[in-house]
Amino acid sequence: SAVISQKPSRDICQRGTSLTIQCQVDSQVTMMFWYRQQPGQSLTLIATANQGSEATYESGFVIDKFPISRPNLTFSTLTVSNMSPEDSSIYLCSVGREPGGELFFGEGSRLTVL
Amino acid sequence: QKEVEQNSGPLSVPEGAIASLNCTYSDRGSQSFFWYRQYSGKSPELIMFIYSNGDKEDGRFTAQLNKASQYVSLLIRDSQPSDSATYLCAVNTNAGKSTFGDGTTLTVKP
Numbered sequence: 001s002a003v004i005s006q007k008p009s010r011d012i013c014q015r016g017t018s019l020t021i022q023c024q025v026d027s028q029v030t031m032m033f034w035y036r037q038q039p040g041q042s043l044t045l046i047a048t049a050n051q052g053s054e055a056t057y058e059s060g061f062v063i064d065k066f067p068i069s070r071p072n073l074t075f076s077t078l079t080v081s082n083m084s085p086e087d088s089s090i091y092l093c094s095v096g097r098e099p100g101g102e103l104f105f106g107e108g109s110r111l112t113v114l
Numbered sequence: 115q116k117e118v119e120q121n122s123g124p125l126s127v128p129e130g131a132i133a134s135l136n137c138t139y140s141d142r143g144s145q146s147f148f149w150y151r152q153y154s155g156k157s158p159e160l161i162m163f164i165y166s167n168g169d170k171e172d173g174r175f176t177a178q179l180n181k182a183s184q185y186v187s188l189l190i191r192d193s194q195p196s197d198s199a200t201y202l203c204a205v206n207t208n209a210g211k212s213t214f215g216d217g218t219t220l221t222v223k224p
Binding site: 033107 | 146148
């Protein structure tokens with residue numbers, strides 16, 4: 001398993017601002033992902049956070065809107081830029097120890113944009 | 115067509131009954147299959163994983179996989195009120211990314 005800490009756990013933000021979410025894992029992991037879960041919906045993959053290189057984004061998500069950093073094997077950040085109310089969601093950091101294996105999730109960051 | 119589809123809910127069963135949750139997937143190259151449980155306001159947690167055709171049992175939970183039919187199911191025997199949650203089916207390809215279904219919300223009534 002893995003212990004994953006996310007900060008902040010929740011925040012209320014104004015339209016047009018940006019927020020950075022941090023994800024810290026208690027051990028080195030190969031794979032880190034960022035998911036979004038909108039109210040009452042399932043998980044949508046935003047991007048794969050690659051250590052030391054640019055993140056790999058899924059269709060519909062772009063680096064300018066969701067810049068991601070991963071400076072080492074235990075830490076990553078996701079920034080939600082120029083926020084609008086449509087960005088109100090739970091953002092989840094998840095990690096996997098091997099390709100195709102199970103995922104472990106952080107507790108999520110609940111973001112509300114007014 | 116969605117990549118991962120789950121039977122629409124909500125699903126309600128009486129305590130002690132068997133709950134059956136179903137999932138189909140579109141990518142024949144999918145390699146591994148997972149069931150996660152998500153309590154309201156909490157993050158998903160792994161319940162079962164299955165890689166090979168057939169059944170896999172763990173306590174009250176049984177996962178079933180049929181790759182020819184592109185079908186995965188989860189059976190919960192002797193359902194308990196504490197099993198009330200949303201169950202997410204997830205499918206992985208060799209790329210290591212998980213694609214999730216929309217989830218089925220299960221309510222177990224005492």
